[in-house]
Amino acid sequence: MKRITQLCTMVFLALTVPGLALAAGGGGAPIVLVADTRKLDGIMAWWANLYNESHLYFTILTIVMIPTIGILFGVLADIVMHFIGLDLKSRDLAEH
Amino acid sequence: MEWLYILMPIAGVKIFWPGLVILGVGVGIIGGFFGMGGAWMVTPGLNILGFPMAFAIGTDIAHMAGKSLIATMRHGKFGNVDYKLGVIMIVGTVGGFEVGAQMVMWLERLGSVDKVVRYIYLILLFLIAWMVFHDVNKRRMKEKAAKAAGQEVDALATGIEWHKTLHKIKIPPMVHLHVAGIYCSAWLPIGVSFLTGWLAGILGIGGGLIRMPALIYLLGCPTHVAVGTDLFEVMISGLYGAASFTFKGRTELVAAIVMLCGASIGAQVGTVATKYIKGYGIRIAFGLAVVGCAVSIAMKMIGSAYKNLYQAMDIASTVLILGLVFGMSAYIAVKMVQGAKAELAAKKAAN
Numbered sequence A: 001m002k003r004i005t006q007l008c009t010m011v012f013l014a015l016t017v018p019g020l021a022l023a024a025g026g027g028g029a030p031i032v033l034v035a036d037t038r039k040l041d042g043i044m045a046w047w048a049n050l051y052n053e054s055h056l057y058f059t060i061l062t063i064v065m066i067p068t069i070g071i072l073f074g075v076l077a078d079i080v081m082h083f084i085g086l087d088l089k090s091r092d093l094a095e096h
Numbered sequence B: 001m002e003w004l005y006i007l008m009p010i011a012g013v014k015i016f017w018p019g020l021v022i023l024g025v026g027v028g029i030i031g032g033f034f035g036m037g038g039a040w041m042v043t044p045g046l047n048i049l050g051f052p053m054a055f056a057i058g059t060d061i062a063h064m065a066g067k068s069l070i071a072t073m074r075h076g077k078f079g080n081v082d083y084k085l086g087v088i089m090i091v092g093t094v095g096g097f098e099v100g101a102q103m104v105m106w107l108e109r110l111g112s113v114d115k116v117v118r119y120i121y122l123i124l125l126f127l128i129a130w131m132v133f134h135d136v137n138k139r140r141m142k143e144k145a146a147k148a149a150g151q152e153v154d155a156l157a158t159g160i161e162w163h164k165t166l167h168k169i170k171i172p173p174m175v176h177l178h179v180a181g182i183y184c185s186a187w188l189p190i191g192v193s194f195l196t197g198w199l200a201g202i203l204g205i206g207g208g209l210i211r212m213p214a215l216i217y218l219l220g221c222p223t224h225v226a227v228g229t230d231l232f233e234v235m236i237s238g239l240y241g242a243a244s245f246t247f248k249g250r251t252e253l254v255a256a257i258v259m260l261c262g263a264s265i266g267a268q269v270g271t272v273a274t275k276y277i278k279g280y281g282i283r284i285a286f287g288l289a290v291v292g293c294a295v296s297i298a299m300k301m302i303g304s305a306y307k308n309l310y311q312a313m314d315i316a317s318t319v320l321i322l323g324l325v326f327g328m329s330a331y332i333a334v335k336m337v338q339g340a341k342a343e344l345a346a347k348k349a350a351n
Helices: A002-021 A042-053 A055-084 B017-034 B039-049 B053-078 B083-110 B113-148 B162-166 B187-203 B208-217 B223-247 B253-273 B279-305 B307-350
Strands: B005-007 B014-016 B174-177 B182-185
Touching: A042 A055, A042 B253, A055 B053, A055 B223, A055 B253, B014 B017, B017 B039, B017 B053, B017 B208, B017 B223, B017 B253, B017 B279, B017 B307, B039 B053, B039 B307, B053 B223, B053 B253, B083 B113, B083 B174, B083 B187, B083 B223, B113 B187, B113 B208, B113 B279, B182 B187, B187 B208, B208 B223, B208 B279, B223 B279, B253 B307, B279 B307
Parallel strands: none
Antiparallel strands: B005 B014, B174 B182
16 A cells, blocks of 8 residues: 555656746636638538528527437437336335 | 538538437436536547537537436436525536636637646546545555444445534534435535536536545545536536637537437436446546546547647547547446346346
């Protein structure tokens, strides 16, 4: 146990000491990105344009789409697992 | 082979889409099984596939919200989610996260945010790993002692029992958390969630990696309930995070949706696997995942401390993370298939 503690201490020192000697850099000004829509068409172009025009609308679209897709896949999996015959309503294992 | 690549309209990079699906499946399995978002696995994976780091983080959080929702739905059906506990903990998590985020800003002004965050992360991961294996060891000793006395250890027995001491705190209001089977002061889950939220805020992670063991060892949740309740929290924080990152323009929604296709399958597999693997099996696998994560961060620290080792350490830590995702998800998937087969065979025999 003593050897393991010594080993851990040595590894910890080897990792931390050089880092302490270095000065870490700070943050910078926020960068605004613009999507290049020149090569895009159809839904992708609409998507990228929406991003360029309003991050707010793009955010609303994202937080509506993500849960909707999640629920859709969840219901689909329910149907498949029910078809296979797995019991998805109870868990027999009783262990802490 | 051009059809295997898809142009991401926002980030403007061409990405190997089967890689997104594979990464989604792997992290979906692990997330559904351990009750965490798995940002420490996905973000470097997305970065390797070609995303700039900010987009890797934003895209990961967006897909995490959807994946956690699927897994929470499934855990809810098994009775693994204590919604009351989850809602109480959100109070502390949000408060703690805000304080943590403010501390990051303060550390940034001091110019020491990078090193402080990495050290805290490393120490925390080693502490969690020690806690898990110390608990497993203590429980094994209990089993041995019971065996020597010609008895069998109780199925609900645990190794570490810190929660029993914490439950003695009787500051009102007291709450009865029926699904978790806990009766304690409401200040205990609020305090624990504040602490875990604070750490998550400082480290810039979802917090599942810290909250899951905290729910087990500090609150006394059964492992399955800890996994389910944690996913409920990850889902909510993931949605908030997705909104925040998207508003800042750093989410590639196309990639998040492609990943979600894989993660939705993975999350189902991981969640159903908790039905067939015992609580301590989950704890041991979790401990191993934490050790892997800690080692990968240690490698990155060695790389940044000794510049001549930077490239080698970067590659080694990436290989380790991806190997860990593959190994863990393969183990969980195999266990899930074996368990499902046994369940179906037992059903057939009973009819």
